[in-house]
Amino acid sequence: MTAQLDTAWKPRAQALADELESRGDLTDPAWKAAVAATPRHVFVPEVYEQDTNAEWRPVDVTSPSGLNRVYSPTTLVTALADRGTHSEGISSSTKPDLMVRMLEALDVHNGHKVLEIGTGTGYNAGLLSHRLGDEQVFSVDLDAELVDPARDRLASIGLHPTLVTRDGAEGLQEHAPFDRIIATCSVPTMPRAWCEQLEDGGLLLADIQLGVGAGNLALLRRDGDQLEGRFTDRWAAFMLIRHHNERPRMLHAPADAGARTRTTSTPPNPWQDNRVVWFLAHLMGLPPGVRYGMRFDPDTRQPTAGTITAPDGSHAFVMLEPTPNGTWSVTETGPTPLWAAVERAQRQWREAGEPGWTRIGLTVTPDDQVVWIDQPTSEHQWSLTA
Numbered sequence: 001m002t003a004q005l006d007t008a009w010k011p012r013a014q015a016l017a018d019e020l021e022s023r024g025d026l027t028d029p030a031w032k033a034a035v036a037a038t039p040r041h042v043f044v045p046e047v048y049e050q051d052t053n054a055e056w057r058p059v060d061v062t063s064p065s066g067l068n069r070v071y072s073p074t075t076l077v078t079a080l081a082d083r084g085t086h087s088e089g090i091s092s093s094t095k096p097d098l099m100v101r102m103l104e105a106l107d108v109h110n111g112h113k114v115l116e117i118g119t120g121t122g123y124n125a126g127l128l129s130h131r132l133g134d135e136q137v138f139s140v141d142l143d144a145e146l147v148d149p150a151r152d153r154l155a156s157i158g159l160h161p162t163l164v165t166r167d168g169a170e171g172l173q174e175h176a177p178f179d180r181i182i183a184t185c186s187v188p189t190m191p192r193a194w195c196e197q198l199e200d201g202g203l204l205l206a207d208i209q210l211g212v213g214a215g216n217l218a219l220l221r222r223d224g225d226q227l228e229g230r231f232t233d234r235w236a237a238f239m240l241i242r243h244h245n246e247r248p249r250m251l252h253a254p255a256d257a258g259a260r261t262r263t264t265s266t267p268p269n270p271w272q273d274n275r276v277v278w279f280l281a282h283l284m285g286l287p288p289g290v291r292y293g294m295r296f297d298p299d300t301r302q303p304t305a306g307t308i309t310a311p312d313g314s315h316a317f318v319m320l321e322p323t324p325n326g327t328w329s330v331t332e333t334g335p336t337p338l339w340a341a342v343e344r345a346q347r348q349w350r351e352a353g354e355p356g357w358t359r360i361g362l363t364v365t366p367d368d369q370v371v372w373i374d375q376p377t378s379e380h381q382w383s384l385t386a
Helices: 002-022 029-037 064-070 096-105 123-132 144-156 192-197 275-283 338-351
Strands: 047-050 056-059 076-082 087-093 114-117 137-141 162-165 178-187 198-209 215-223 226-231 260-264 291-296 303-309 315-319 328-333 360-364 369-373 381-383
Touching: 002 029, 002 064, 002 096, 029 096, 029 123, 047 064, 096 123, 096 215, 114 123, 123 137, 123 144, 137 144, 144 162, 178 192, 192 198, 198 226, 215 275, 215 360, 275 338, 303 338, 315 338, 328 338
Parallel strands: 114 137, 114 178, 137 162, 178 198
Antiparallel strands: 047 056, 047 076, 076 087, 198 215, 215 226, 226 360, 260 328, 291 303, 303 315, 315 328, 360 369, 369 381
């Protein structure tokens, strides 16, 4: 099987590089060469997918169909955690198209030192090492169970970047400063250590997520003691950064008493149909830990409403079918009027001219982290740290 793999992966890796180039995800020949030369299957010996019952099952990555999946623009879940009632993916190999778009956005040049937050499988560190030389690449992750196998996989193909087991929010002070920092996990605010360990003039690319699906990648440049930049055009989301001794947030059951029904002019499902509004809603009052979902008709199993639930048991559902006058019916229970924050976000988004992601920026200083629309001095700005 090993001999077959040695011959089977190379044309697939080249085909993946060609596909990424034809789709416009790759424009730099150096990154295309890295994709074609890096055996992704080495980094994902264990892959899991969910069946129709949402149960996780392993994928045979040595089979032709498994290899085709590995060498495709697909996110691969590579590690599970037992949550008692269910299993949950805790590590993944990011979609290659997103990886290379992020790497190209970093504007890496020969001689740059790069810090990666979130080693994961090691594949991204492999691409970086092929491009820059492994002495220029540093990567951290929380668990030795991830870092040690990633180090072995990289060594098996002749690559030896510096990999360290550590809480990613701490960065890697002993090897700072870095010309570029890239995070393959999401954070609610930019960790101060990352800002301080970035070379003046350097670039930092990270996913700012205030809630599930509420955020995007931000590309920031350091200028003195502050970082500033904008969110990227194409939306992306990563798993939340993990910390040691972290306890999952408890959700109270949605309250049924005291239901309040009214109409709203704000469309349902912003987490799916208008992610900018969903992001702004978290800046304007949605509490931490909000989850979204769908309500289904018990007979047809078709979706009838979008739902949001907060940890305090507050709940809102908005009917997907509009009323005859073009509004939507919203029903809320619990102490927090969740939909009001979404309505405020929708109004401000319209007042600002319905901005897309590239009109939204972020300024990070030692004292604050401020999201703004169009310019840092805009009247439309909100603190991430308030």
